[in-house]
Amino acid sequence: MTDRPTQGLDVYLVGGAVRDQLLGHPWHERDWVVVGATPEDMLSRGFRNVGKDFPVFLHPETHEEHALARTERKSGHGYTGFSVHAAPDVTLEDDLKRRDLTINAIAQTPDGQLVDPYGGKRDLDARQLRHVSDAFAEDPLRVLRTARFLARYHQYGFSVAPETEALICGMVRSGELNHLVAERVWKETEKALGERHPDAYFELLERTGALAVVIPELSTSALAVGIERLTAYLASLGTADITCQGPTQPQAVWALLLSALPEDAVESLCRGLKTPNEYRLLARQLTVIVSLWHTRPQKAEQVLAGFDRLDIWRHPDRLTDILPLLSVCGIDVDGKQLQQLAQDARAISPQALMAEGYQGAALGQAIAAKRQQLVEDALN
Incomplete structure (x- = not known):
């Protein structure tokens, strides 16, 4: 059936839908780029303009995003320091060249033909995350995005191309990452926490020196312990897709990563990144229990101090949230017995x-x- 609103337009499927379709990875949204059109062309066909910084339109029937082909030019510091040019003379190749990684720079025609001027399909097959051009270095957010893609696709054997990792190291040395604001760092980090291999996100940032800039409280030694505990926790979940485990999954991952830090460092880190309260509270509570109980609470004072710090008297669910994380932190407790004990104490x-x-x-x-x-x- 003909898509009437796009009939006569030069339209291409781009981004994640193309990449994940080729990789055999689940995908849920489709994005399109329109070449040779103007905003007036789109509006006359019933599209609704929703772009704040550049021309993006919603399809009147499918509500999928259709962006006009555009180029970007560096005009300032950070990830917002760009001027955008969107006009009918911008080619598809121009638009794809501004993208971060080659695997994200593949387009597909409506009849399924690939347009791949920068070797994205080759890098998909080689399991490589490679930058499209040196313009990658102009946007510090791309460092975090690359780390997040590594966390997502690590299960398929992906790695970062040596030249891209070297470019990231150069961006760190240049101070470009200092222009990232806390909200954007947390947004990318939170997404990574929900991937199958969130440890890969932090390991790349640590290896390139980026972690010391964006999350300086998480030292190498603390990160090593956190990743060891996280790896054990993820292994305990079996082969289930952890992204489908519910909203507490990223919170548990975050708490385990910070579990080797002192309580005040956890509090400072979470407030600096402006993490949601549920992340901050679980991370702080786990740190407190680990420091109180060590390998096993052997005295009543230890158990009750843990109950007090969790405030199970008013929030009994906090013990339920903490229990699955204790064994990978080296604390040997009988969860059912502890919950019964807490219930009896509250009664x-x-x-x-x-x-x-x-x-x-x-x-x-x-x-x-x-x-x-x-x-x-x-x-x-």
Whole structure:
């Protein structure tokens, strides 16, 4: 069936849909580039303009994005320092050349023919992430995107081409990455946390020196411990697609990566990156429990201190979130027993103790003593 709004337009499928289709990787969205058209042409066909920085239009029926072919020229520092030229004289090859990696610079005609002027199909087959041109170095965000693609496709045997890794190292030395703002660093990092091999993201950033710029609190030694724990955790999940495990999956990955840091460093790092509260809280809580319990909580005071820091009295779900992460951090606990113990400790009734005559400070002391005895009996 003819796509009436695009009839007569020179339209190509581009980006992730082409790349992932060739790789056999699941994909969900399609993006298109339109060559030789003007904004007026698009609007007259019913497209809706949604582009803020350059001409992007939504198809009136499929609502898929159609961008006019464009070029970019460096005009300032950072990932926003570009001037965009979108006009009918911009060719498809011009548009593809501005893209970051060759595997993202492949286009496909509506009848399935590939347009691949920069060897993207060759690099897909060779499992290589390679920059299209030296213009890669003009956008520091591309360093994080390359690391994220490595995390996504590491399972297929992908690596970063030596010349691209060398280019990234040069960008770090030049100070270009210093212009990245916290929100963009976190946005790319959060996406990487949900990939099958998030460790590959951090390892590339550490290897090229980029990590010391964008997440300086995560030292090499702390990262090594975090990745060791993360690898064990991911292995424990089996072969299931971890991106389908629910919203807590990236949070668990983040907490494990930071688990070798002191609590104040975790707090500083998360606030600096402006991470959502659920990420910050889980990471901080795991760090606290690891430092309190070491290999195994052997005293009632240790168990109760952990319960207090998690505030299970008001938030019992926090223990549930932490338990799956403890074994890979070297803490040997019986999860079911610990949860039952927490439930029993929470069930100690202030009302019953008040009926016995306890009140004020004495009531608090009586509750603490009951909890202490309960935990000691369980440990013995």
